[in-house]
Amino acid sequence: MKAFVAGATGRTGKRIVQVLTEREIPVVALVRDRAKAKEILPANVELVVGDLANGDRLAEAMQGCSAVLSAAGAMPSLDFTEPFRVDYWGTNNLIDAAKIAEIEHFVLVSSLCVSQFFHPLNLFWLVLYWKSQAEKDLQKSGLTYTVIRPGGLLDTDNEEAIVAAKADTLSGGRIPRLKVAQVSVAALFEPASHNKIVEIVAEPDAQSQDWKQLFLNV
Template sequence: MKAFVAGATGETGRRIVQELVARNIPVRALVRDIEAARTILPPDAELVVGDVLNPQSLTTALGDSTVVLCATGAKPSLDPTGPYKVDFEGTKNLVDVAKAKGIEHFVLVTSLCVSQFFHPLNLFWLILVWKKQAEEYLQKSGLNYTIVRPGGLKNEDNADAIVMQGADTLFEGSIPRQKVAQVCVEALFKLVAHHKIVEIVAKPEASPKSFEELFQQC
């Protein structure tokens, strides 16, 4: 297995890279600025320059990767096209290149509540709408996929147990980014995670379960 991570220097993406490196899985991390990325990512990660909005750069950047993990996301800005470009067009480009290269598994991180049009997050240039469009494009691609929809993201890890449910069943809650990274990497190893949308939060009162059990129940 060789993993390609898009959004590698973002808060969630960098934790996915760290998790992969900790498991001795070779990583190609997609970055736009190698020097800046070196200060963020583990030295064992192979840094490749490219941009999800430039499909040609993705073909080269993917190289000999066998799985893809996508944790890109538009940053809040005054550009009304940001979520469309990053969350939909960029993911679409990555799915197309992954399909052309015969990628074995595509893990996409989106968000809780993507199916709720009247959610406050959609005030940010319809970001949930475009994430949902990206999900549907991946689902129709024919690729083996796992779509991970986390609740509100926390930078600090905690001891809370992961709660995982199927699509459109969790509507509130938060989760540390470290746990999101663990779920994404575990999905690569679990047959029961194939062709699934999983929604995840973390709760102190929840009973801890194995990842096999968590994915099985979705």
């Protein structure tokens, strides 16, 4: 297995790269700034400089990979086009490139509540709406996929157990970014994750489950 990671230098993406490399899975990381990426990512990661707008370059960079994991997402900005360009158009470019590269599994990190149009987060230029549209396009793409919808993201890990649920089941809760990364990578090895939307949060009183059972429950 070799994995292509989009959003690799972001706060969730870099943890996905970390988990992949800890499992000795070769990684190709899409980055905008090579110097920054060298500071953040492990030395054995292959860096490809580019962005989600260049679909042809994406397909070329994915050659030889069997999995794509995307943690790319728009940053808060005054640019009202950014959620469309990153979360929707950029994700679609990744999907198209993955089809050309004959990727076996596409894991997309999305968000809880993407189906709620009147959610307050949509005040940020409809970011949840564009995430939801990208999810739908991935589902229709013909690729084997797993959509991970985490709750509020925490930079610090904790000992709480992961709770997984079907699409549009959870409406709140939080989860460390490292746990999101662990679930994303685990999905690559569990057939029970295939073609599912998996909502996740972490809760102190939840019962710990192995990865297979976690995905089977969804």
